[in-house]
Amino acid sequence: MVAIVGRPNVGKSTLMNALVGQKVSITSRKAQTTRHRITGIHTLEDAQYIFVDTPGFQTKHSGALNRSLNRAVTSTLTAVDAILFVIEAGRFGPDDQKVLDLIPPSVPTLLIANKLDRVSDKDSLYPFMQQVSALRQFNEIVPLSAKNPDDIKRLMATVKPFLPEGSPIYGEDDLTDRSERFLAAEILREKVFRWTGDELPYTSTVLIDKFETEGRLRRIFATIMVERDTHKAMIIGQKGAKLKQISTEARLDMEKLFDGPVYLETFIKVKSGWADNEAGLRAYGYE
Numbered sequence: 001m002v003a004i005v006g007r008p009n010v011g012k013s014t015l016m017n018a019l020v021g022q023k024v025s026i027t028s029r030k031a032q033t034t035r036h037r038i039t040g041i042h043t044l045e046d047a048q049y050i051f052v053d054t055p056g057f058q059t060k061h062s063g064a065l066n067r068s069l070n071r072a073v074t075s076t077l078t079a080v081d082a083i084l085f086v087i088e089a090g091r092f093g094p095d096d097q098k099v100l101d102l103i104p105p106s107v108p109t110l111l112i113a114n115k116l117d118r119v120s121d122k123d124s125l126y127p128f129m130q131q132v133s134a135l136r137q138f139n140e141i142v143p144l145s146a147k148n149p150d151d152i153k154r155l156m157a158t159v160k161p162f163l164p165e166g167s168p169i170y171g172e173d174d175l176t177d178r179s180e181r182f183l184a185a186e187i188l189r190e191k192v193f194r195w196t197g198d199e200l201p202y203t204s205t206v207l208i209d210k211f212e213t214e215g216r217l218r219r220i221f222a223t224i225m226v227e228r229d230t231h232k233a234m235i236i237g238q239k240g241a242k243l244k245q246i247s248t249e250a251r252l253d254m255e256k257l258f259d260g261p262v263y264l265e266t267f268i269k270v271k272s273g274w275a276d277n278e279a280g281l282r283a284y285g286y287e
């Protein structure tokens, strides 16, 4: 089992999806999109990789949601065979250091310097890598771009020696241990964030009210939970145009992932304060 950790927005979910070869973890330009621990599975003839994506470790805010997110990160790190510690190539800040401090020294750790394609001055990279490699005894240092398939292949080979010997835990076609219901909620949440940009607070979430399967058809009824009326208006957009766009894109992604037609109905509900209340969080599936 391999954990993927790093501060928000370094590209952990993008990396996970690339390693698994399918979209199992949502991504967006908005930091803190990933809220749950997600397992992604990639099975080869002679090895099975199980990846755990973690929410970006949060240090700026201290509400119940963030405490829950941070707990998810720390509990994951003690139970894995290796850790991919992801940073952005050319940038190492206090937020990265805080995540590094959480990594137990006993667990093999690979430093992944992601978004290599964004580094225009490649000469500056060597001193940067030297500087960060002095921070900890990393088992490997891998500069890459999560968006480059060759880099991903190389990383798979680099990670392989860290996997323990044993029989596979999941079936060879399994991509994730998450249910379709969970994945449907994550896909819709991703679209909400993508289409509302930075205006919408990240406390908005998605609940699946009903998930029915009828042959190959999935009929899904979902509610987008927001904290204020203004947020609701943001999602609906001019004459409902934005909500329509969000729902259509979400439906198309679901059809691709579930490999069959999807009927999706989306509602929006305003409920203030849900993210500041531990009991409320548990009710919505947070640990």
Ligand SMILES: Nc1nc2c(ncn2[C@@H]2O[C@H](COP(=O)(O)OP(=O)(O)OP(=O)(O)O)[C@@H](O)[C@H]2O)c(=O)[nH]1
Binding pocket: 006, 007, 008, 009, 010, 011, 012, 013, 014, 015, 026, 027, 028, 029, 030, 031, 032, 033, 034, 035, 054, 055, 056, 114, 115, 116, 117, 118, 144, 145, 146, 147, 148
């Ligand atoms: N140019 C470039 N962009 C990347 C790369 N990897 C990820 N990104 C972008 O970086 C942004 C953040 O990626 P995510 O995968 O959502 O990041 P994350 O670390 O999972 O973020 P949180 O969920 O906030 O913890 C997205 O806009 C990605 O498209 C890369 O290799 N190159």
